[in-house]
Amino acid sequence: MPIEIDIAHVARLARLGLSDAEMESYKAQLGVILEHAARVQSLEGEPRIEAAHPLGLANAFREDRSLPSLDRDEVLAQAPVALDGYFVVPPALEIE
Amino acid sequence: MIASSLSEAGRLLRAGDTTASALLEEALEAASRTEAQLHAFLTIDTEGAREMAGQADADLADGIDRGPLHGIPVALKDNMCTRGVETTAASQVLAGYIPPYDATVVSRLRSGGAVIMGKTNLDEFAMGSSTENSAYGTTYNPWDLSRVPGGSSGGSAAAVAAGSSLLAFGSDTGGSIRQPASLCGVVGMKPTYGTVSRYGLIAFASSLDQIGPFTRTVEDSALALSSIWGYDPLDSTSYPGAYPDPTAALDRGGDGLRIGVVTELSGEGFEPAVEAATADMVARLEKTGVEVIEVSLPTFEIALSAYYLIAPAEASSNLARFDGIRYGLRVDGSTTEELMARTRAEGFGPEVTRRILLGTYSLSAGYYDAFYGQAQRVRAAIQEDFARAYSQVDALVSPTSPTVAFEAGARTSDPLAMYLSDICNIPANLAGHPAISVPIGLDEAGLPIGFQVMAPALGEETMYRLAAEVERQAAFSLSPRALGAVS
Numbered sequence: 001m002p003i004e005i006d007i008a009h010v011a012r013l014a015r016l017g018l019s020d021a022e023m024e025s026y027k028a029q030l031g032v033i034l035e036h037a038a039r040v041q042s043l044e045g046e047p048r049i050e051a052a053h054p055l056g057l058a059n060a061f062r063e064d065r066s067l068p069s070l071d072r073d074e075v076l077a078q079a080p081v082a083l084d085g086y087f088v089v090p091p092a093l094e095i096e
Numbered sequence: 097m098i099a100s101s102l103s104e105a106g107r108l109l110r111a112g113d114t115t116a117s118a119l120l121e122e123a124l125e126a127a128s129r130t131e132a133q134l135h136a137f138l139t140i141d142t143e144g145a146r147e148m149a150g151q152a153d154a155d156l157a158d159g160i161d162r163g164p165l166h167g168i169p170v171a172l173k174d175n176m177c178t179r180g181v182e183t184t185a186a187s188q189v190l191a192g193y194i195p196p197y198d199a200t201v202v203s204r205l206r207s208g209g210a211v212i213m214g215k216t217n218l219d220e221f222a223m224g225s226s227t228e229n230s231a232y233g234t235t236y237n238p239w240d241l242s243r244v245p246g247g248s249s250g251g252s253a254a255a256v257a258a259g260s261s262l263l264a265f266g267s268d269t270g271g272s273i274r275q276p277a278s279l280c281g282v283v284g285m286k287p288t289y290g291t292v293s294r295y296g297l298i299a300f301a302s303s304l305d306q307i308g309p310f311t312r313t314v315e316d317s318a319l320a321l322s323s324i325w326g327y328d329p330l331d332s333t334s335y336p337g338a339y340p341d342p343t344a345a346l347d348r349g350g351d352g353l354r355i356g357v358v359t360e361l362s363g364e365g366f367e368p369a370v371e372a373a374t375a376d377m378v379a380r381l382e383k384t385g386v387e388v389i390e391v392s393l394p395t396f397e398i399a400l401s402a403y404y405l406i407a408p409a410e411a412s413s414n415l416a417r418f419d420g421i422r423y424g425l426r427v428d429g430s431t432t433e434e435l436m437a438r439t440r441a442e443g444f445g446p447e448v449t450r451r452i453l454l455g456t457y458s459l460s461a462g463y464y465d466a467f468y469g470q471a472q473r474v475r476a477a478i479q480e481d482f483a484r485a486y487s488q489v490d491a492l493v494s495p496t497s498p499t500v501a502f503e504a505g506a507r508t509s510d511p512l513a514m515y516l517s518d519i520c521n522i523p524a525n526l527a528g529h530p531a532i533s534v535p536i537g538l539d540e541a542g543l544p545i546g547f548q549v550m551a552p553a554l555g556e557e558t559m560y561r562l563a564a565e566v567e568r569q570a571a572f573s574l575s576p577r578a579l580g581a582v583s
Binding site for chain 2: 005010011013014016017018026029030034036037038041043046047048054055057059060062070071074075077078079080081090092
């Protein structure tokens with residue numbers, strides 16, 4: 001059964017600005033890979049163990065104690081655009 | 097080469113027969129001789145490394161001995177953050193990124209007196225099996241320069257094989273340490289999930305990623321692991337309990353161990369030379385007193401399928417952070433969403449894009465249960481298969497890779513063929529178990545063949561015990577001929 005892929009929707013969800021030609025090419029490749037991956041559906045029955053941490057760890061909590069954080073200027077020095085101690089982004093809301 | 101292993105280098109250092117600075121200069125010289133052909137490194141930090149070597153020598157002179165890695169030149173896969181040294185994960189999206197912190201593994205190497213000489217090439221974000229997906233050019237195999245070194249930690253494997261480093265670290269999400277170790281004729285090891293901190297490792301698939309060593313000998317591998325593993329509060333999946341001693345049983349031999357040869361990791365797709373070398377090693381082990389049985393783990397047949405749903409799903413989430421805002425590349429847009437979409441389209445290479453799309457798809461509404469959810473059930477079933485097998489045997493063995501190193505370009509246009517390179521490695525990742533590749537010989541074309549030993553979670557002592565016996569039986573000490581005399 002061919003696998004249905006709305007590639008434009010998937011690219012939008014993934015925030016990948018692909019051209020139409022790129023989308024077509026990826027769609028074809030994904031089809032082949034997903035057809036192989038669909039073999040997981042051949043597993044019968046429900047496994048008894050949970051596929052979580054192999055050593056059985058659940059949630060980990062640290063002590064509620066403040067520690068020094070990374071140096072702000074050193075962190076912001078890696079930002080493509082920073083101003084007055086902030087990361088700069090285009091407006092998130094449309095401005096009238 | 098002054099020393100053929102890091103344990104030997106350590107003895108020479110402590111006997112005063114060499115210095116950390118001399119070991120470093122030798123490694124730098126080997127790199128300068130081979131790099132034009134291999135391209136194993138993305139960054140060589142000559143100045144920083146000389147400073148560390150000088151400090152290591154000064155410390156030893158003052159009677160300060162920081163342990164087995166003291167004064168040893170080390171190379172790191174370029175997906176481990178090194179404060180002040182560019183870290184790119186071989187991606188354009190991180191070109192020029194200077195981490196403001198060290199990965200825990202890097203801090204431990206520093207406090208252990210290691211000399212960090214540089215950052216090695218990889219498939220972009222560790223996604224690949226040939227190191228051809230690097231945004232900064234392919235790495236080649238020191239045994240045959242027309243072939244790939246494997247991947248994704250191909251640079252680290254090639255650096256150790258070529259003698260430009262006695263020790264390198266890689267990360268293994270679905271074979272990315274063991275497969276290149278096999279293809280380059282060195283020892284490569286993936287520890288139990290949760291035993292080596294992932295803090296500062298640029299995440300690919302968080303439930304699978306583990307850092308581990310590339311070395312020339314099994315003993316070196318055990319020493320290197322002892323130096324980096326242990327509980328780290330900065331990694332919420334870090335194991336807080338008691339750890340085994342990887343070096344404890346290296347000399348015990350295999351007599352009395354019971355091992356299982358995995359039926360599913362043979363047959364179609366496996367090269368005859370690989371199968372013959374594996375069978376020969378199993379027969380040799382049997383002669384030393386190892387009891388051998390054949391075991392079947394039927395879910396291994398669908399492990400690759402589960403992996404190519406789980407790993408991309410986690411990657412699609414982890415790589416959402418590369419959005420052009422906090423670090424790395426930015427391609428401007430009129431809205432934040434446009435900026436992100438343009439940055440990511442330009443910054444990620446084709447394999448990374450493919451996996452993000454694949455992961456996004458398998459997590460999306462309407463497909464989640466049939467793909468991602470079902471893959472998680474397969475993962476649990478694989479763990480059950482392992483548990484059944486380990487109720488009968490102490491360790492499982494197989495080839496590390498179904499083939500020897502393949503020609504550069506041979507699989508780049510067929511993603512599925514590339515994915516099949518890791519078929520022997522992926523089950524241990526899905527279960528979180530330790531596994532190691534040990535070189536056991538060459539095929540008729542002179543290309544290395546690796547033997548994989550798998551053990552249950554925290555079974556490193558037994559895994560290394562058997563691996564050491566494999567190494568003794570193989571007596572593999574050849575060096576790559578493509579580069580001439582390197583050792």
